[in-house]
Structures are given as structure tokens and as C-alpha cells.
Amino acid sequence: MNDLDFFIILLTSAVVVFFIGQAKARSRQESTSGIRLHSLPNYYGYLTALWTFLPALGVFLVWSLFESNIVSMLTIAKFTQLQQLSTDNLSLALNEIKILATTGIYYSNGDANINHQAAAVYSKYFNHSFNLKILVSTLLALLGFTYTYLRINPTMQARNSVERLIVYVLLICALIAILTTLGILFSVLFESVEFFSKVPITEFLFGTHWSPQIAIYEDQAGSSGSFGAVPLFWGTIFISIIAMMIAAPLGLIAAIFLSEYATSRVRATIKPILEILAGVPTVVYGFFAALTIGPLVRDFGYYLREVGVNLDIEILANLTVSTESSLAAGLVMGMMIVPFILSLSDDVISAVPDAMRDGSTALGATKSETVWKVIVPAALPGIVGGFLLAISRAIGETMIVLMAAGVAANLTANPMNSVTTITTQIVTLLTGDQEFDSVKTLAAFALGLGLFITTLILNIIALHVVRKYREQYE
Amino acid sequence: MNNTQIVQKSLKKRYAKERRFKIYGVFSIIVSLAFLLFLLVDIVLKSTPAFTQTYIKLDIDFSYKVLNIDPKPNYTKDELFKSSYRNLISKALYQLFPDVSSRKQKRALRKLISSGAQYHLRDLVIERPQLIGTSQSVWVLADDDIDTFFKGLIDRNLPEADRRIKDIQITWIDKLQSKDRIKRQFNASFLTSGDSREPEQAGILGALKGSLYTMLVTLLLSFPIGVAAAVYLEEFAPKNNWWIDVIEVNINNLAAVPSIVFGILGLAVYINLFGVPRSAPLAGGLVLSLMTLPTIIIATRAAIKSVPPSIREAALGLGASKIQVITHHVLPLAMPGILTGSIIGMAQALGESAPLLMIGMVAFVADIPQGFFDPSTVLPVQIYIWSDSPERAFIALTSAAIIVLLIFLFLMNLLAVLLRNKFETKW
Amino acid sequence: MNNNDIELNQQLGKTVGNPLVDGIPRMSCQSVDVFYNQDLQAIFNVSVDLAKNQILAMIGPSGCGKSTLLRCLNRMNDTIDGCIVTGKIYLDNEDIYTSNIDPVLLRAKVGMVFQKPNPFPKSIYDNVAYGPRLHGLMTNNSELDDIVEESLTKAGLWKETKDRLNKPGTGLSGGQQQRLCIARTIAVKPEVILMDEPTSALDPIATATIEELMYELKSSYTIAVVTHSMQQAARISDRCAYFHLGRLVEVNDTNIVFTNPEHGLTENYITGRFG
The missing domain is CATH 1.20.5 (Single alpha-helices involved in coiled-coils or other helix-helix interfaces)
Structure with a gap:
């Protein structure tokens, strides 16, 4: 039996006890024919099922979540040799022990003897834990069932109880949003604090040299490898600027054209087609940027350089050109954001009341004058809000920059050169071999924290502005 | 004036x-x-180029000697499995080009054929043991460089050092062609095999299955939870309450948080804290469901809002409880909107790759995953992995995988649009 | 067509009263038909004149086409998809629907005030200056200041707003907003002002102010006003036109229409038997 089997058993028993509860309610109704049931018999069934299923499931889930960690801790406690390992090596060893315990496959790193013993202990504890978990959950299910079953009688307010329970379940679901945010903060905060205890925050924020990949020897963590994140911030901002320079005018003007000029038929055809752009996965844009636009940009760069040499323009002649460039990434990202800005702008422009348009037209304004002098100023907060959301999106975009902008931390304003971004670095630092707790890994979490806070602020401002704007015209 | x-x-x-x-x-x-x-x-x-593959016809002599087995009426599968089939191919090649003698040239000659061809022969022999002892013409898979050249994607006029295929190999290919021993054929293995380091053997079945399992987890988690959360916020949450505002701001913000941040959450919480297996569809689905939740909640709330109050009032007036009003009237009426929003959310999740890189779904997985706990990858991440590979043939494979992904997304969006048009009600 | 319709058509028939005015009219409609999307006719064969420096009130039950006709007079209907106008509408003997007439120029000459006050979300000053700036009616800023002051004064809003010209126009009260919209229209120095139920969104006191203003304005402009209120029509207009189901039933001097209507439908309406 594994977790999934138990879950299915639990679910099946919930269905079974539904009918038991329902039957008892029915029988009570018939035997004591004088009293009518408070609720329909089904509700007695639901109530029995819920009390059987929910507490058991809750315990089962929470137990499953923490079981692996607790078992690991217990295993470590058994072996002094493991306790003596550094945190990095311990996590490596633990991984091996887990793999050994679950699959029997052994990669011969570290102390084979200890690891084999530990794996045996790990399996033993894990089995104990699993059996105990099943036992406790089953007991809870039985308890819940008996408790409800015994109480079933015609005066019991089954429907009200069921509904109260349901509302609580709904509330818990709604709270998951908060749990997610807390989970994000929890994931990045502790590691970031640890990172900043090893690398001064000022170096991280203001340092201009980023090279985390330099080999970091044990006990030397933090003293080698440099974590000045300014080139990353710059790369992120630079690519976002390029993207917004493309997306903002194209998206806004297209939105205005579609909502103010185009006939409803043109609008109904063009809009869904442009929305395809929004539905294309970012990895596809990344591929396109890396393999098609990147080489085009590079060739254009070579051409510029040639022109520079011929015309003796020093800046052009010395241009650094590479296949991975901020221009290629920014261009493609800009096109990706166009439909996003288009639909947000379209929404806010349509929200401007027609009375404004009529007022301006009646004074003898042409359509474009009405657009630029009345509608856009009126819709400006909404448009700005949309732009902020778009910027937040550009900053957080990962695949395009990962595939097309490069990993070299250059501090350059040359759009033909490669730069790296916060998201790219998070991916490069966290994929590949995991040495948890190394400064390199911790740096990724610090970057994640920065990314989360930046986008959070942008999003909250943008959402607030857009909401206020909507309320104004509602 | x-x-x-x-x-x-x-x-x-x-x-x-x-x-x-x-x-x-x-x-x-x-x-x-x-x-x-x-x-x-x-x-x-x-x-x-990915839709066809190049095959070369070899006259294979399934001799006992080369296969290193004794003649007998019946063989166990294990015996046949262990035999060396690579030599069959080498021998056939030397036979075809008897004038090749130097070790270097021999190696170049062997490189005409894909390293996967031997497994094909093995499967052939296991399936039909009567082949042993006979000589047969077999079309075997060519190496990806030969394939790329044969499709005309490598210029033969380039200097030898600049291309991945040698001059002598080109003369062999020309010879094969003159003897009708080389041809292109529909690439069925693209849809039926898992990932491979060799482009000619790589397929997307593993990634497709990984995506399927991941999407199942995502759907099973995010749909019920999302709808439940939306129902609570729309129908039960106290109005003008500060912590309900906090939840709402949270949901709207989560919809705009960069996807990679969810990946970090998945790595730190699911994998390191809760011990969910790395690279597994379960981990991927857990991460993607958190990303999809806000989309589903927002769409569901909009759909619930659009159900006119008159219907609620009518049901309440007949003595229905609030839950009954919701389950009997509001949710069924809002269902088209909820489904449309959910499909769009699922389509987004299907195309998502960044957070899955964080939880190890970027690892090379040749086996086709069989469940929620097996290491696997998903289609978009497969695209990322392939696009990062140096072999030229992977470009075509990547593009073909993209087309498959886009077709799925297109169908999902089409379904959403059809649902919306079919059930759209103007109140 | 059932009997009722035939009867109604006979009843509506030809416009009675006095559609033409003495001398040269400022504007003149001749046999105007308006269609929405070809199959829906909103105005049937309407002919009516607007005399210089007079107020023409257009009354009638809702949906009778009076607002539609008003919007034809400065081609605001151009902005509605599928709206077709046939017949002739003249402004100073020029057909405004011929191709050599520019709608932008026309609207500079024929201004319009709407049912709901619709100041732009800009300052009071910018609202009034909007038209002159569009059309380049001034050569420097002090001239613009003069135009703004003059227009606001004419609209009776100067005293209330001269200290807060930079405050948003949307912050004014409803009546003030409507006067701001009138000032905005005047600033372009039009010849004709069209008003589409300008007081229907206002309280009685603001309504009285606007009515006074209209009375003053007629010395310099030709005004056509659509109104739901017969009292208003009687109070302010020189001539009055009664519309019914897209037809112009009767048009004449206001005192004749209200004291001695020729047509039974007009009588029914002004005596309050329906409407």
C-alpha cells in the first residue's frame, strides 16, 4: 500500500459511509413516523461522509508533508558521522541515502558504508512513520464516523452542519492565496538572510562585479566569487527598456486603432489573431529569439561595424557584437508584451465614456485630436497601470532572456552585446548540481527575494491605479 | 479673417x-x-526536416558467429538481449565498402549509422528469432549528421573542416544513393520514443506523458480549490473586511508574480521541506497549480458575478439555503465561464517552463514516465533542452516539438472560445 | 401594415403649421430621412427651418426622433456606424451633406451641448480653451485668456470660477458643469448651438439658470433645443416643433402651438393626454 492507495481507500469509505448515514436517517424517519426529519436524508449522509473523510485527510496530508524531513532528522541523529559533515555534504549524503532507500541505486560518493547503514535506518523509520500515519488516519476516520453516526436523529440539523462545514472548507481554499505568498516569502527570506550574513548587502546592491561561478572551496565560502549584482540589475532593466520601447507604442497605438478606428468586423478578426501572440509559450519566443532574431541582430551588428570602419566612425567600428544580445531578447520580449498592453489599454480606453468623445467631436475635433487630447489623458492612469504590469512582466520573464541574452554579466549599454538578468542567474545558479547552502545557491534566493519584492511593488501600484481608474467611470 | x-x-x-x-x-x-x-x-x-528521417539499406548477415550464440531451436529472450548487434552493422558496412581499410576510415564508415540501429536489430531478432542464420536487407537508421546532410542542410562545397561530415563520408553517401540504398522516410519515432542524446532517436513521447501527468495534477488541485476559493470570496466573504481585502490583493498580485518565483517556492518548500521527489510530475503539478489558481479564481469570480441576483433571490425566496442556491443555480449557470477560464489557465500552465527548471524537470530523462513520481520532463522544457543542444538536427526537432505544443494550445483555446460562444448568455 | 398604422400615417401625413420662416433661415432641413442600418427608419421626410437669433424647441414623446434630427444638424451622426441621412440640410444656403463640406469645420460652426454635462477630465481653463486650441483661433496666450474669460462670462460662470480656473472641470456642480460645456461651445464662436435636453440631468434651480442663459444667448446665436419639458419649451422658445414617431407633426410659433395647435396629436401631447 502507498499513499495514493490509502487516499483512494479513504475516498471510497467516504462514499460508503454516505449511504450508511443516509440509510440511518431514513430508518429513523420511518420508525418514529411522528417526527419529520429536519433535513433531507442526503444531508445526514453528507455529514457522515465529511466527518469521516476530512479530519483523516487533514492529518494524512500534514503528516505526509513533514514525514520525509522528520525521518531524515531522526536518521541523522542516529549517526554521528553524518552530523559531522558540513551542511553541503550532508544534503548530498541525505540525497544519496534517500535514493538508496527508495530505489536501491547507489552513486558512490561519500562514505558508502555509513550511507548504506543510514539508508537501512531511513527505510525502517519511514516504514514506521507510514504505518503510524495510516493507523492514526484510520482511527480518526472511524472516530469521525462513529461520532456522527451515533448522533443521527430526526431533530439533528444536518443541513446546517454540512453547510457550515462546507463554508469552512471554502474559506481554507481561499486562504491558500495567502499561504502561497507566505510560502514564497518563507522560501526566499531565510536563505537571503543567510546570504547577506556571508556577503554584505552593500556589495550585493552596489557591487559591479558578478562572478558566482568561481570555484568556492570549503570553509572559504563568500571569500571568493563576487556577488555584485549591479550588472544583473542593469541587464534586467536594459532589456525591459528595449522591450517596453517596442511594446508600449505598438500596443497602445494598435489598441487605439482597434477601439476607435477599426470597424467592428476588423476588430473581431484582428484582436483574436493578436491574442495568439499572448498565448505562445515563452520558451517558443526564447527559441525564436535565440535562433532567428539573435543571428539577424548579430549580422546587423557586423554590418554596422563595417559601416563604422568604412566611414571611420569609431564607436561603430569598435562595436562588440555577439549572437546573444540584449537587443534580440528585448525585441522578442517586446513583441510578446504587445498583446498584453493591447488588451489592457483596450479595456481602459473602452471604459472612457462616449460622452467625452461626443463632446470633443461636437467641438470640431478630428478623431486623432479627440484620441490624443481627451481619451488618452482621461485613460492615462489605466494606461500607466497597464504599462507597470507589463514592466513587471518584462522583469520577471525568464525563458527569453535565458535563451537569447546570455549569462555574461556585462555592464554595457551596447544592445548588440550580451548581458545577463536576475532571472537568468536564478536559473543558472539553481539548476545543475545542487549544493544547498553554498553561497552560490543562497545568492539565487537573494535574487529571488529582490525579484519578488520589485514585482510585488509594481503589481500593487499598478493594480491599485487601475482599480481606482475603473471606479471613477463605473 | x-x-x-x-x-x-x-x-x-x-x-x-x-x-x-x-x-x-x-x-x-x-x-x-x-x-x-x-x-x-x-x-x-x-x-x-524533422518529419522525415534518413535510412540506409544494409545487407545484414545474422550469422551465429557474429551474434556469438550457438545454433539451437529456441532462444530465451535474455540470451538474445545480451548479444552484440553492433558488429552485425559494422560487418555489413565493411562488406558494402570493401576498399575501406584504415582504422580511421572504418570509424568514419561506422558513423554513417545511428548508434540506435543496433537496438532496432536486436528488437527485430527478438521478435523473429528465425532470422538468425539468414541474411537480410534491412533499412537502418542513419546518423543525424548523415541525415542532416542528406536533407541538403549541410553544404558539400564547404571546406571539410567547417562541416560535421567528412569528404569521404560524402562519397560513400553518393555511392549509396546511386545504388538506391539510402532514402528518407516518415519519422514516426518522433512521436513514439523518449528523449535521447542522439537527435535521430529522440522523440517527444516522454515529454508528452510528463506534460499529461503534470497537467492532471494541476487540474485536480487548482480547479476544485480555485472554484471553492472564488465561491467563498464572492458569496460568503464579509464585505469591507480588511483581511478579505488582503486575500484579494494577494490573488491579484499572485496572478502577476513572475513564474520563476513559483519555481523557487517549489524548490524550497515542496522539494526541500516536504520531500516531494525532484523532477516528478507531482512536483511540477504542485507548482503549476499555484500559478493557475489565481487565473481560475479570477475567472470564476467574474462568472459568478455575472449571474443575475434575480435568480439567487428567486431560489432564496423558495426556501433554498445559500449553499443550495450556489450548487443548484449559481455554479451551473456560471460553469461555462468557469470552464473557459480554467482551460485558459491550463493552457498557460501547459506552456510554462521557467518554474519547472527550478524543480529539476530539466534533467535528461530517456525513460518514458509511468506515473506521478517518475522523473520526467514536460513539452516546453523538452523544447528548452533541445534548443540548447549543439547538434544541428535538434533545431528541426525543437521546431517540430514547438508545433506539437502550439497545436495543443490552439486546441485548448479553441475549446475555450467554442464553450464561450455556445453558452454565452446575455442577462 | 395594419389599420392602426394606416390611420396613424394618415393622421401624421404632412407637417401642419408653418415649417418655413420669413427671410433667409440660418439652417434649413428639406425632406430629411434618417436610417439606421438600412431597415430601421428613424426620421421620415422632415422639413423645418431654423431662423437667425431664434430658439427652436423640439418636443415630442421619447423615441420620436428629435435627438436624431438634432444630431444630423452638425453631422454627429457620422460617428454612428450604419447611419444614413438623405434629403438636404442647409447651413447658410450650403448643403452640409455634400462632400466638399468638412464635418470638422461644420462642427466648429454648429456647436452642441449634451444631455449629461460632459466636461473633459481637465481643468476648467483647459476645457474652455480646448476648442480654440484645436482650431488655432488665437495667436498667443493672452488672446486665449481673453477667449476663456469672454466665454465663461457669456455662460455666466466667470464669477464662480475665475479663482479656480486650474481646478478640474469635473469638480463643479451639475449645473456649473453644464454651463462650462456651454462656455466650451461658445469659445469656438459657433453660429448655431444645438442643445440635446441640456437640463434633464439638472435640478430646478440649475435648470432656471441654464434657461436664462439660453435666453441671453439667442441674441448672438441660433439655437435648437430638444426638450422633454413642455413648460421649458413654452418659456424659452420662439418656435416649437412637435415630433411623433419620426415625423414632424406640427411646427409653428411657440405661442400658436401651445394655445391653438392645429393637429390633434399635438393637442393631445401638450394637454398631457400622452407623452
Whole structure:
């Protein structure tokens, strides 16, 4: 039996006890024919099922979540040799022990003897834990069932109880949003604090040299490898600027054209087609940027350089050109954001009341004058809000920059050169071999924290502005 | 000069501006459409080589000696499994080109054939043991470089050092062609095999299955939870309550948080804290469901809001409880909107790759996953992995995988649009 | 067509009263038909004149086409998809629907005030200056200041707003907003002002102010006003036109229409038997 089997058993028993509860309610109704049931018999069934299923499931889930960690801790406690390992090596060893315990496959790193013993202990504890978990959950299910079953009688307010329970379940679901945010903060905060205890925050924020990949020897963590994140911030901002320079005018003007000029038929055809752009996965844009636009940009760069040499323009002649460039990434990202800005702008422009348009037209304004002098100023907060959301999106975009902008931390304003971004670095630092707790890994979490806070602020401002704007015209 | 004349004078300039602006509008739309077209055409063109594969006909002598087994009436599968089939191919090749003698040339000759061809022969023999002892003409898979060259994607006029295929190999290919021993054939293995380091053997079945399992987890978690959360917020949450506001701001913000942040959450919480297996569809689904939740909640709330209060009041007036009103009336009426939003959310999740890189779904997995706990990858991440590979043939494979992904997304969006159009009710 | 319709058509028939005015009219409609999307006719064969420096009130039950006709007079209907106008509408003997007439120029000459006050979300000053700036009616800023002051004064809003010209126009009260919209229209120095139920969104006191203003304005402009209120029509207009189901039933001097209507439908309406 594994977790999934138990879950299915639990679910099946919930269905079974539904009918038991329902039957008892029915029988009570018939035997004591004088009293009518408070609720329909089904509700007695639901109530029995819920009390059987929910507490058991809750315990089962929470137990499953923490079981692996607790078992690991217990295993470590058994072996002094493991306790003596550094945190990095311990996590490596633990991984091996887990793999050994679950699959029997052994990669011969570290102390084979200890690891084999530990794996045996790990399996033993894990089995104990699993059996105990099943036992406790089953007991809870039985308890819940008996408790409800015994109480079933015609005066019991089954429907009200069921509904109260349901509302609580709904509330818990709604709270998951908060749990997610807390989970994000929890994931990045502790590691970031640890990172900043090893690398001064000022170096991280203001340092201009980023090279985390330099080999970091044990006990030397933090003293080698440099974590000045300014080139990353710059790369992120630079690519976002390029993207917004493309997306903002194209998206806004297209939105205005579609909502103010185009006939409803043109609008109904063009809009869904442009929305395809929004539905294309970012990895596809990344591929396109890396393999098609990147080489085009590079060739254009070579051409510029040639022109520079011929015309003796020093800046052009010395241009650094590479296949991975901020221009290629920014261009493609800009096109990706166009439909996003288009639909947000379209929404806010349509929200401007027609009375404004009529007022301006009646004074003898042409359509474009009405657009630029009345509608856009009126819709400006909404448009700005949309732009902020778009910027937040550009900053957080990962695949395009990962595939097309490069990993070299250059501090350059040359759009033909490669730069790296916060998201790219998070991916490069966290994929590949995991040495948890190394400064390199911790740096990724610090970057994640920065990314989360930046986008959070942008999003909250943008959402607030857009909401206020909507309320104004509602 | 009176007003009329003043206005008249300015009109020409103003109308020129108007025309210019209109041209900008048309221009923006054309640029966007052209980009979309360029993207699609480029990918389709790049993908065409992936639909066929090059095969070479070899006369294989399934001799006992080469296979290193004794003649007997019946063989166990294990015996046949262990035999060396690579030598069958080498021998056939040497036979075909008897004048090749130096070790270096022999190696180049062997490289004509894909390293996967031997497994094909093995499966052939296991399936039909009666082949042993006979000599057969078999079409075997060519190496990816040969394949790329045969499709005309490598220029034979380039200097030898600049291409991945040697001059002598080209003469062999020409010879094979003159003997009708080389051909292109529909690439069925693209859809039926898992990932491989060798482009000619790589397929997307593993990634497709990984995506399927991941999407199942995502759907099973995010749909019920999302709908439940939306019902609570729309129907039960106290109005003008600060912590309900906090939840709402949270949900709206989560919809705009960069996807990679969810990946970090998945790595730190699911994998390191809760011990969910790395690279497994379960981990991927857990991460993606958190990302999809806000989309589903927002869509569901909008759909619930659009159900007119009169219907609620009518049901309440008949003595239905609030939950009954919701389950009997509000949710069924809002269902098309909820489904549309959920499908769009699922389509987003299907195309998502960044957070899955964080939880190890980027690892090379040749086996096809069989469940929620097996290491696997998903289609978009497969695209990322392939696009990162140096072999030229992977470009076509990547593009073909993109087309498969886009087809799935297109079908999902089409379904959403159809649902919306079919059930759209104007109250 | 059932009997009722035939009867109604006979009843509506030809416009009675006095559609033409003495001398040269400022504006003149001749046999105007308006269609929405070809199959829906909103105005049937309407002919009516607007005399210089007079107020023409257009009354009638809702949906009778009076607002539609008003919007034809400065081609605001151009902005509605599928709206077709046939017949002739003249402004100073020029057909405004011929191709050599520019709608922008026309609207500079024929201004319009709407049912709901619709100031732009800009300052009071910018609202009034909007038209002159569009059309380049001034050569420098002090001239613009003069135009703004003059227009606001004419609209009776100067005293209330001269200290807060930079405050948003949307912050004014409803009546003030409507006067701001009138000032905005006047600033372009039009010849004709069209008003589409300008007081229907206002309280009685603001309504009285606007009515006074209209009375003052007629010395410099030709005004056509659509109104739901017969009292208003009687109070302010020189001539009055009664519309019914897209037809112009009767038009004449206001005192004749209200004291001695020729047509039974007009009588029914002004005596309050329906409406």
C-alpha cells in the first residue's frame, strides 16, 4: 500500500459511509413516523461522509508533508558521522541515502558504508512513520464516523452542519492565496538572510562585479566569487527598456486603432489573431529569439561595424557584437508584451465614456485630436497601470532572456552585446548540481527575494491605479 | 479673417495629422501580425526536416558467429538481449565498402549509422528469432549528421573542416544513393520514443506523458480549490473586511508574480521541506497549480458575478439555503465561464517552463514516465533542452516539438472560445 | 401594415403649421430621412427651418426622433456606424451633406451641448480653451485668456470660477458643469448651438439658470433645443416643433402651438393626454 492507495481507500469509505448515514436517517424517519426529519436524508449522509473523510485527510496530508524531513532528522541523529559533515555534504549524503532507500541505486560518493547503514535506518523509520500515519488516519476516520453516526436523529440539523462545514472548507481554499505568498516569502527570506550574513548587502546592491561561478572551496565560502549584482540589475532593466520601447507604442497605438478606428468586423478578426501572440509559450519566443532574431541582430551588428570602419566612425567600428544580445531578447520580449498592453489599454480606453468623445467631436475635433487630447489623458492612469504590469512582466520573464541574452554579466549599454538578468542567474545558479547552502545557491534566493519584492511593488501600484481608474467611470 | 477661414486654413494640416495617425495604427497592427506570421512560418520551415528521417539499406548477415550464440531451436529472450548487434552493422558496412581499410576510415564508415540501429536489430531478432542464420536487407537508421546532410542542410562545397561530415563520408553517401540504398522516410519515432542524446532517436513521447501527468495534477488541485476559493470570496466573504481585502490583493498580485518565483517556492518548500521527489510530475503539478489558481479564481469570480441576483433571490425566496442556491443555480449557470477560464489557465500552465527548471524537470530523462513520481520532463522544457543542444538536427526537432505544443494550445483555446460562444448568455 | 398604422400615417401625413420662416433661415432641413442600418427608419421626410437669433424647441414623446434630427444638424451622426441621412440640410444656403463640406469645420460652426454635462477630465481653463486650441483661433496666450474669460462670462460662470480656473472641470456642480460645456461651445464662436435636453440631468434651480442663459444667448446665436419639458419649451422658445414617431407633426410659433395647435396629436401631447 502507498499513499495514493490509502487516499483512494479513504475516498471510497467516504462514499460508503454516505449511504450508511443516509440509510440511518431514513430508518429513523420511518420508525418514529411522528417526527419529520429536519433535513433531507442526503444531508445526514453528507455529514457522515465529511466527518469521516476530512479530519483523516487533514492529518494524512500534514503528516505526509513533514514525514520525509522528520525521518531524515531522526536518521541523522542516529549517526554521528553524518552530523559531522558540513551542511553541503550532508544534503548530498541525505540525497544519496534517500535514493538508496527508495530505489536501491547507489552513486558512490561519500562514505558508502555509513550511507548504506543510514539508508537501512531511513527505510525502517519511514516504514514506521507510514504505518503510524495510516493507523492514526484510520482511527480518526472511524472516530469521525462513529461520532456522527451515533448522533443521527430526526431533530439533528444536518443541513446546517454540512453547510457550515462546507463554508469552512471554502474559506481554507481561499486562504491558500495567502499561504502561497507566505510560502514564497518563507522560501526566499531565510536563505537571503543567510546570504547577506556571508556577503554584505552593500556589495550585493552596489557591487559591479558578478562572478558566482568561481570555484568556492570549503570553509572559504563568500571569500571568493563576487556577488555584485549591479550588472544583473542593469541587464534586467536594459532589456525591459528595449522591450517596453517596442511594446508600449505598438500596443497602445494598435489598441487605439482597434477601439476607435477599426470597424467592428476588423476588430473581431484582428484582436483574436493578436491574442495568439499572448498565448505562445515563452520558451517558443526564447527559441525564436535565440535562433532567428539573435543571428539577424548579430549580422546587423557586423554590418554596422563595417559601416563604422568604412566611414571611420569609431564607436561603430569598435562595436562588440555577439549572437546573444540584449537587443534580440528585448525585441522578442517586446513583441510578446504587445498583446498584453493591447488588451489592457483596450479595456481602459473602452471604459472612457462616449460622452467625452461626443463632446470633443461636437467641438470640431478630428478623431486623432479627440484620441490624443481627451481619451488618452482621461485613460492615462489605466494606461500607466497597464504599462507597470507589463514592466513587471518584462522583469520577471525568464525563458527569453535565458535563451537569447546570455549569462555574461556585462555592464554595457551596447544592445548588440550580451548581458545577463536576475532571472537568468536564478536559473543558472539553481539548476545543475545542487549544493544547498553554498553561497552560490543562497545568492539565487537573494535574487529571488529582490525579484519578488520589485514585482510585488509594481503589481500593487499598478493594480491599485487601475482599480481606482475603473471606479471613477463605473 | 473670420473663424471659418482660420479653421479652414488649419484643416489641411490637421487632416494630414489624422492620416498619419491612422497610418501608425495600421502600421502597428501590420507589424504585430507580420511578427506573428514570421514566427510561425520560421518555426514551420525549421521543423520540416524533422518529419522525415534518413535510412540506409544494409545487407545484414545474422550469422551465429557474429551474434556469438550457438545454433539451437529456441532462444530465451535474455540470451538474445545480451548479444552484440553492433558488429552485425559494422560487418555489413565493411562488406558494402570493401576498399575501406584504415582504422580511421572504418570509424568514419561506422558513423554513417545511428548508434540506435543496433537496438532496432536486436528488437527485430527478438521478435523473429528465425532470422538468425539468414541474411537480410534491412533499412537502418542513419546518423543525424548523415541525415542532416542528406536533407541538403549541410553544404558539400564547404571546406571539410567547417562541416560535421567528412569528404569521404560524402562519397560513400553518393555511392549509396546511386545504388538506391539510402532514402528518407516518415519519422514516426518522433512521436513514439523518449528523449535521447542522439537527435535521430529522440522523440517527444516522454515529454508528452510528463506534460499529461503534470497537467492532471494541476487540474485536480487548482480547479476544485480555485472554484471553492472564488465561491467563498464572492458569496460568503464579509464585505469591507480588511483581511478579505488582503486575500484579494494577494490573488491579484499572485496572478502577476513572475513564474520563476513559483519555481523557487517549489524548490524550497515542496522539494526541500516536504520531500516531494525532484523532477516528478507531482512536483511540477504542485507548482503549476499555484500559478493557475489565481487565473481560475479570477475567472470564476467574474462568472459568478455575472449571474443575475434575480435568480439567487428567486431560489432564496423558495426556501433554498445559500449553499443550495450556489450548487443548484449559481455554479451551473456560471460553469461555462468557469470552464473557459480554467482551460485558459491550463493552457498557460501547459506552456510554462521557467518554474519547472527550478524543480529539476530539466534533467535528461530517456525513460518514458509511468506515473506521478517518475522523473520526467514536460513539452516546453523538452523544447528548452533541445534548443540548447549543439547538434544541428535538434533545431528541426525543437521546431517540430514547438508545433506539437502550439497545436495543443490552439486546441485548448479553441475549446475555450467554442464553450464561450455556445453558452454565452446575455442577462 | 395594419389599420392602426394606416390611420396613424394618415393622421401624421404632412407637417401642419408653418415649417418655413420669413427671410433667409440660418439652417434649413428639406425632406430629411434618417436610417439606421438600412431597415430601421428613424426620421421620415422632415422639413423645418431654423431662423437667425431664434430658439427652436423640439418636443415630442421619447423615441420620436428629435435627438436624431438634432444630431444630423452638425453631422454627429457620422460617428454612428450604419447611419444614413438623405434629403438636404442647409447651413447658410450650403448643403452640409455634400462632400466638399468638412464635418470638422461644420462642427466648429454648429456647436452642441449634451444631455449629461460632459466636461473633459481637465481643468476648467483647459476645457474652455480646448476648442480654440484645436482650431488655432488665437495667436498667443493672452488672446486665449481673453477667449476663456469672454466665454465663461457669456455662460455666466466667470464669477464662480475665475479663482479656480486650474481646478478640474469635473469638480463643479451639475449645473456649473453644464454651463462650462456651454462656455466650451461658445469659445469656438459657433453660429448655431444645438442643445440635446441640456437640463434633464439638472435640478430646478440649475435648470432656471441654464434657461436664462439660453435666453441671453439667442441674441448672438441660433439655437435648437430638444426638450422633454413642455413648460421649458413654452418659456424659452420662439418656435416649437412637435415630433411623433419620426415625423414632424406640427411646427409653428411657440405661442400658436401651445394655445391653438392645429393637429390633434399635438393637442393631445401638450394637454398631457400622452407623452
